[in-house]
Amino acid sequence: MEYPSKLIENAVEEIAKLPGIGRKTALRLALHLLKQEKEDIRDLSEALVRLREETRYCDQCFNISDATTCAICAGTKRDRSVICVVEDTRDVMAIENTSQYFGLYHVLGGVISPIEGVGPSDLTIEPLVQRILNKEENIEEVILALPATMEGDTTAFYISKKLKDLEVKITSIARGVPVGGELEYTDEITLGRSIMNRQKL
């Protein structure tokens, strides 16, 4: 495709690097930006640069944080004996939104994926082991809340192997038919697992 100017070509190339955004959408976004106030574009661009350059991570759970220790880890009303292990910040936000969990978190920063070149050493698994080994922290249970994908399962398996000799209970969030879900529209694997893992009423 031939662009009318170098500037727009360059902007489209940069925007199209974002995941899920193709060249057509990138061009639409670029033309939208052209119609906005200069100040708005400067605000957007500054927000992106500051996000990347100034974002800090909690020194305990590795969640994104404004301070050295995040609000959850620093919270006085949290149950400090349970750690919920998640893939990224979005999962922390989703679980916090349920208002059903009051323990701590540990953000891995991804899941093991040989295809994408992510190995165990790219994740915060070693610091997790250290948190559990640290007797002062007194962790009693680790809940694995990882995605129900091949990569998520691999990561859960790797972590449970790493932790199995430590004095800590390891659990995983329940898999089954979603609340409000019809049995006939549930895929076979989920339905099969939900029967295998049936619970006493």
Add this chain to the structure above:
Amino acid sequence: MEYPSKLIENAVEEIAKLPGIGRKTALRLALHLLKQEKEDIRDLSEALVRLREETRYCDQCFNISDATTCAICAGTKRDRSVICVVEDTRDVMAIENTSQYFGLYHVLGGVISPIEGVGPSDLTIEPLVQRILNKEENIEEVILALPATMEGDTTAFYISKKLKDLEVKITSIARGVPVGGELEYTDEITLGRSIMNRQKL
């Protein structure tokens, strides 16, 4: 939704201002950016700012351009007696891609839309009239290639009224069943118009 840091909240707010991007997608994009190299984010952000601050428009057709006059208007092999009127740059690119049109263009910068607060004076309609009045340019035909929407039709009607007393032929691109389109899947209005505007073989 509560964000883990001010920086990410700010970035999500700014990204979510883009058309078609909600908060969930904005958060996904922000977390993606956090994993990229600092330099890549600076490149993206600079491309956006430069796009907005340095983009120029052709002084003849108002298309986006690197120079005072765009490559098409400055081209020596174009048919300078025909002007094709379009909504924006994307339409110029789409028509150029067909390799079927060799005339000039005129980019309106939008279509008349009372709902979005776009009136005739927000568009480059007056400069279009001036181009046709300018006897040196010697324009013989104006092709209206506007979207087949209420706004596009309104704009076409407004322009044709403005030009009707000038010595210039006004045409519109053909509307009908798309090439390769099945009659039974074509909507009634398009099919009805395609019968009304039938052409001699």
